[in-house]
Amino acid sequence: MYRILDLTDEKGLLCGRILADLGLDVIKIEKPGGDDCRNIGPFWKDIHHAEKSLFWFSYNLNKKGITLDIMKRRGQSLFKQLVERADAIIESFPPSYLSELGLDYDSLARGKPNLVMTSITHYGKSGPYKDRKSSDLVANAVGGYVYITGPADRPPVRISKVDQAYCHAGSHAAVGTLIALICRNRLGLGQHVDISIEESVVWTLMYVQQYWDLTGYIYPRSGVFAHRTNLNVRQYWPCKDGYVGWRIFLGSSGGSFGGEGVKRMVEAMGEEGMAQGLDMVHWEASGMDDVTQEDITFWEERFASFFLTHTKRELNNIAERKGIPLFPISTPADLIDNVQLNSRHYWVDIEHPELSDTIIYPGPFVLCDPPLGELRRRAPLVGEHNSEIYEQELGISPQEMTDLKEEGVI
Amino acid sequence: MNSQVFEDIKVVELCWAGVGPIICSYLAYFGAEVIKVESESRPDPTRTMPPFKDNIPGINRSGFYGNLNSNKLICSLNLKNSKSKDILKPLIRRCDIVVESFTPGVLERLGFSYEEVKKLKRDVIMLRTCMLGHSGSEMNRPGYGAILSGLCGFPLLTGYPDTEVAGTATSYTDFVAPQFALASLLMALDIRSKTGQGRYIDQSQFESSVHFMEPVILDYTVNKRVRSRDGNRSSYAAPHGIYPCQGADRWVAIAVFSDEEWLALCSVMGRPGLAEDEKFATLDLRIRSEDELDRCIEMWTKNHTAEEITELLQRVSIASGPVADGKDIHKDPQLKHREHFKVLDHPERGKCTFDSPPIILSRTPGGMRMPDPCASQHTEYVCTKILGMPDDEFLNFLSQGVFE
DSSP states (O other): OEEEEEEEEEEEHHHHHHHTTTTTTEEEEEEOOOHHHHHOOBGGGGGOOOBBBBHHHHHHOOOEEEOOOOOSSSHHHHHHHHTOOOOOEEEEEOHHHHHHOSHHHHHHHHHTTOOOEEESSOSSSSSSTOOOOOHHHHHHHHHHTGSSSSSSSSSSOOOOOOOHHHHHHHHHHHHHHHHHHHHHHSSSSSOOOEHHHHHHHHGGGTHHHHHHHHHOOOOOOOTTTTETTEEEOOEEEEEETEEEEEOOSSSTGGGGHHHHHHHHHHHHHTTOOOOOOTOOTTTTTTGGGGOOHHHHHHHHHHHHHHHSOOOOOHHHHHHHHHHHOHHHHHHHHHHHHHHHHHHOOOOEEEEEGGGGGEEEOOSSOOOOESSSOOOOOOOTTTTTTTIIIIIIIIOOOHHHHHHHTTTTTO | OOOTTTTOOEEEEOOOOOOHHHHHHHHHTTEEEEEEEEESSOGGGGGGSSSSSOOOOTTTTTTHHHHHHHHEEEEOOTTTTTTHHHHHHHHHHSSSSEEHHHHHHHHHHTTHHHHHHHHHHOOOOOEEEESSSSTTTTOOOOOOOHHHHHTTGGGSOOOOOSSSSOOOSSGGGGTTTHHHHHHHHHHHHHHHHHHHEEEEEEHHHHHHHHGHHHHHHHHHHHHHOOOOOOTTTSSSSSEEEEEEEESSOOOOEOOOSSSHHHHHHHHHHTOOHHHHHGGGGGGGHHHHHHHHHHHHHHHHTSSSSSHHHHHHHHHOOOOOEOOOTTHHHHOOOOHHHOOOOEEETTTTTTEEEEEOOOEEEOOOOOOOSSSOTTTTTTIIIIIIIOOOOHHHHHHHHHHTTTTT
8 A cells, every 4th residue: 555645735635635535545744733724714613723624624534644843853854764664745835845955856766766756836846937926816817717717797716615726736646646656666766746736727728728729719708608709608597596507509419418408498398388489499400600699698588587487406307307418506505415426325424523523525536346445534633643653653762752742843 | 768657558438528538638648548439420529619720610620629639549430330349349358448438328238338348358447437427316317517517516606796606618527527537547557557456437527526625515514504606705815816907808816815915015016004004904804804905906906917916926925926818828938838738730720739737747757649630540540550450351341331
């Protein structure tokens, strides 16, 4: 089982989480007293406390936790002992931080050529912007995602409440770390994996870059609408108790994703006498290039009226019955109640004995047979596994542990 | 070292649209041989979607398809033609990984369930990815990336409190789910190299993607709170937002995390009075008066370009950066340094750009070797050179419509 030393902060926590979920032995290393990102909310029962951050819980599930001050000499020597027994290090410090401590990849790989190190930085380990100060919002902005997000008549936005750029980077970091570990099996040598948060955002733009490259068109934001070069097609619709996702798509290809699906929607509306203006349209015969914005808007008014008379659940039932690709825009409550997730037993209960609580968490991100890992334990408390790692594994005596604590090394 | 990580890995891709092709192109970038099975008469729908080179549609002119399918060989097979099995089976027999993303049930009906595939290759790693997974009461419901982004709930977190939900016109979860599938695939590959054991991986893109909003979900399961969209605000930084700059639709992102940074910002803005204003002295106070705070910032930013603001704020170590549009990202010097956009010569689109995965490996960097294939481009090559099919046998299949 691979051992991973996780030195990341909020910019990379998801990396170690993914690896831990796959069964790797991930040790989160925090500074004594706990990492600063334990101050990121939301919090358990809204109590702002280092052991009650739901953000921390989310992205450190399945990891062990130890404390260590790598700025101190003794801490660095302990760290090197840990590195000897580890397969990979993941970190998200500013680009030159670890080299100033003599703990960068080149320094450590000299003594351990099969070491893998994955570094997550805002712009990459090198380059003209490598020392620029950034944040999740800034990363989403410079990476092109903000520009295409939100309503057209307001300042553009990012997805709020959870730092998405950091999630993207963390997920790619997990992939990169595993690629390097596999490569090590072939070459006998480790390597340095360099993740750029900005670049991770650019990766999500789908075709924005090709729109400019191939047609000179700067792809705009369009709020609730899906945008094709001359058309805005609504994809999120208000309904009686929230929103649903669906869109008009014309043509005969794609089965229910195309004109066939729209026809079925119109049939459903017809069952309630609400298909006027729609039932004579040949949804499968034409294509998206054959219609005008006026056509789309005219039709959308009618679909909009229909959706407003139904709840998410009712519309989802109609969609399921008729095989239409319409789905609710889920609130967290909808997710917990989601029939499909529950039929796959997705939600898991994780014990938090210190809180006398059991918390419902999202389940495994894939299902494998044979299984790859499981959701075993809650995120670590500060220094929870100090004794296991330092005393039992490294053989440090209880007296020395006391000294290390007093010196602020752990 | 020129050797590519996955140069010994062979992948059969039975995928359309987003997640499946993205997973396979990621593997191909790092050297895997990916043979994409696509039917000429029912091509991957992204071939029919814009942007097209010079806005002229064509089956080989889509940059959407192109960006998701570089480095792959293509074998055109009409899977509805029963004889196509005689080509798909040997492809599977020689491969390591099968990735498929059809609606549940399709592959079974074609005779290629996991059980059948395992008979062809005992230690195969088979990844099946779809929106809702390959079990469960709603598994037969078809879906796609943009609609999954909605089902996960991302639009509820996007936009302003006084507007409708919002999103992008991209399929957000199509760029979230692949990484989870890849991590599992790679772990499976690694274990197989040591134990000889294959694996079946069932990815519900829904189950993978909600992990990107896990704290919001826990806020509900623990605190019964439903978080909603809040523009660009943050609970642990203020000012924190997107501010208008000189020029049409030009904006800058600014994020201030500490009181020291706030004072530095006031100094750069030339507003010492703001620095002394008790109303904004701490983070909590700034959050309380955030509307007024944002107006103060806007009054300053709108007189400068986004680049000027960024320069000034970087000098005092404040997180900042211009909001880049589709043209700006092509000009970004840092992305150039990372060689993010690779330029290749495509037979029909000419020189065009492809995105690279955002990871650089120091020893085995990966690379963009081939542009996306034209329809049917490698069918004969795959059959005769890779499968070693004699020419007359190939012509026989051709006459029976197997490659349509």
